[in-house]
Amino acid sequence: MTEGVSKKMEHANAVSPWVSFAYLVAGVCFILALRGLSSPRTSQRGNRFGMAGMAIAVVTTLVTHVPQQALGLVLTGPDGVIASTGPVLARLDTVTLLEILAAIAIGAVIGLVTARRIAMTAMPQLVAAFHSLVGLAAVLVAIAAFLNPVAFGIADIVTPMIGQPFAVINRVSRIEMILGVAIGALTFSGSVIAFLKLNGSMSGKPILLPQRHLLNAAVALAIVFFAFGFWSGQHAVDFWLVVALSFLIGFLLIIPIGGADMPVVVSMLNSYSGWAAAAMGFTLHNSAMIITGALVGSSGAILSYIMCRAMNRSFISVIAGGFGAVEGGGAAAATDRAWKRGSAEDAAFLMREAAQVVIVPGYGMAVAQAQHVLREMADKLKEAGVRVKYAIHPVAGRMPGHMNVLLAEANVPYDEVFELEDINAEFAQTDVTFVIGANDVTNPAAKTDKSSPIYGMPVLDVERAKTVLFVKRSMGGVGYAGVDNDVFYRDNTMMLLADAKKMVEEIVKALD
Amino acid sequence: MDFVSILSVFVLACFVGYYVVWSVTPALHTPLMAVTNAISSVIIVGALIAAAAAGAPGAKWLGLLGVVLASVNIFGGFAVTARMLAMYKKKDRPAGTVHK
Structure with a gap:
């Protein structure tokens, strides 16, 4: 048990410089992907840079985190010679690798079919739906990191005199995690509402709850309070409350916003999905995630700003919602x-x-x-x-x-x-x-x-x-x-x- | 990496993002959103770590689910961006859409 643990910590913490370098290259590819969009002429090349960056990031992670024996088995073991290197562990790891590849394949099929079939007029809904997936993925990663912090290299094992050894998550990592999970959850529920409104499954009219500003402020305060609780004590209940309340506030923030303000909302959620990725990047000390998060975060923020300027409205007034709800004379x-x-x-x-x-x-x-x-x-x-x-x-x-x-x-x-x-x-x-x-x-x-x-x-x-x-x-x-x-x-x-x-x-x- | 060097990467990347995004032509703002969506799914790195790690089965399954969601986004996002970008053409049109 302890041996397994120390091995995993080594994977996460003592990374070779080549691994960090690979993530950096991925990050630079993402910058070039956005840079390409400065003109339609260069945009397709930019998109290919983006794909290359993603491939580098994924392969690097697989190579460093799926234990080596598994890859060795795949490469050398058609006739079972690997028996000497610990067959049980090796077989288990192959299963892990196959599971992961299957998960990627499932996602790839869904994604590619959707991308091919979607009508161009439905693009806003699609983007909102994709934002919700990033948000949910961030939440899942943060929860996984909370449940298995040692695998993420963010915890120390403390062995008390009596009882089981347990993992103590670093203080800084706790903040990063709770930020990641909160932004991710907000992005998810907010994007789901934006999707329903854009898709016409829900009225585009603003839905105004009584005392909504007070309610939002109360929920936001509660999130800060429980996040502080998680930071100070690493209590599971604080963590789950932050998750639940963040889902709630994403929902509350978007329902009062009307259809034509959606350009701002979609841009804002785009920004949030970036900040969520950045927060998880801080947790994992991963430069590709941090660079991407910063890029996407600023991209969404700038687009929100451009949209607000084009309506001569402040970001606050758009987010406060309710515009166009009262019919003029x-x-x-x-x-x-x-x-x-x-x-x-x-x-x-x-x-x-x-x-x-x-x-x-x-x-x-x-x-x-x-x-x-x-x-x-x-x-x-x-x-x-x-x-x-x-x-x-x-x-x-x-x-x-x-x-x-x-x-x-x-x-x-x-x-x-x-x-x-x-x-x-x-x-x-x-x-x-x-x-x-x-x-x-x-x-x-x-x-x-x-x-x-x-x-x-x-x-x-x-x-x-x-x-x-x-x-x-x-x-x-x-x-x-x-x-x-x-x-x-x-x-x-x-x-x-x-x-x-x-x-x-x-x-x-x-x-x- | 210690916290301060990570923070420096982050802050510098924010500045890079600021200047790069302002240089994006407004005509390509929709593809910009689609591609930022795809690249923010780099969060798959975290999901892969969770899915590859032993020790906590719950975390592993969450990781695998995260891999599926992020993959939808990665493949869907890049594919839909490519589809959109292929539509942007200049005045000299390719054969097939010639004037009568």
Whole structure:
């Protein structure tokens, strides 16, 4: 027993410099993976760096942690000569290795099938689901480390005068573990709620519990309290309470947040999954995990920041939730004002005569799956000699870059797609803006009306174009923020009221 | 490694992450999330250690389950990122999608 223990401690603690070096290489590969994303041209190579890094990390861990005899058996033992080196242990280790490989294979099949089948419009849900898996994996690893700390090299065996020897986990490791398990659990339950909301299995409307801020604060305090308890005494009950309460707070934090704030939530959970990995990396003294955790953590944090800036809202106010839950008076006033309705033929005529058309897609385009037919329309226009560009608001859709992926899926060349700040000045020289499935991100009230809930949000200046074609299902509905959009009633606006996909299909027909 | 050297790796990696992520083009923010997802599954290292260790059967099974979850993420994450990135094309389109 003691011999086995000391051997395992050796595996975890006295690692050869080559092992640390291998993990460092893996970490650098991950940095290069993100670096590749600076341009679509280099991005695929970046992704391959990421895969290579992961392969290095996994193989290094297997080689150092599955006891050597097992590998020796696999390499040399077709006819059972290994009997002299301890057959029982050797056979046991092969089983372990096979179990692990089977576990990887199961995960690989599920992952690859999902990745191949998933529709691009379902990408936000998929990412949320993947975040939940990272969170849960972090929780499982932390629990395993708690149950078998010696294997992780984070504990000393203390043999008391009376009774069994027991493992005392290092103080620092206790903090790292409890942080890892808490962030992991929060990431898991939060991502599950985000997944359900994005998937439509749960209403996207904010769910507001009474006294929710008080409740959240109480739960957070309790987590800190029990985490402190675990740090000081290594009591199992403190550990499990932190796990349970962290699951609870992840749930409580995400239910009050509405659908269109999901880009922030998804980015935030992305960040958390990174910090969870980093915390476990501290526990295991593993540089690959720490580097990755830091990369992913900052990536998610920066994306959250970009999303918040694009809505002119503070991170705190998004996380506090409840935005758009109270309907403004704007919705009722919607039908009182005069507006013009156009037909597909009108739209086709206007766009064919234009020198430049800018298409502004939003979440509605994703819902209607209109991206492919939209690209057909753009192709027809280009044949007619019209210059076509796409303008993307950072928070259009349900996750950062959502619209870009959908347009790329529909074969829209990425150099026709522009970000808000690159194209906003061009609307004044544009003949037709074609808004499809977007609303709040085009609302001029954000520039002029100080009382509007979206005041200060950077918006696309669609109304500066000679004509605005606004595809919308009906005049009744308002955007996520619950505010009326002045663009509907302008002289140069023509409303195209129909399902986004049907309307574009009709325009394509009319362009023939 | 002692705590301070680990902390230095962490802090420096945060700075690297900050600058690298700001250089990512906004058009690739969705693939960025997918790939960060895949690489954060490096947590599989911890799951593998738990799964390979003898002594505590409970921890071993949790480790194996963790390996399955992290593998879903690793294979799924990289595959879906590759699928997305393959869609981003420049104006000169490859044969097959030519203009009529």
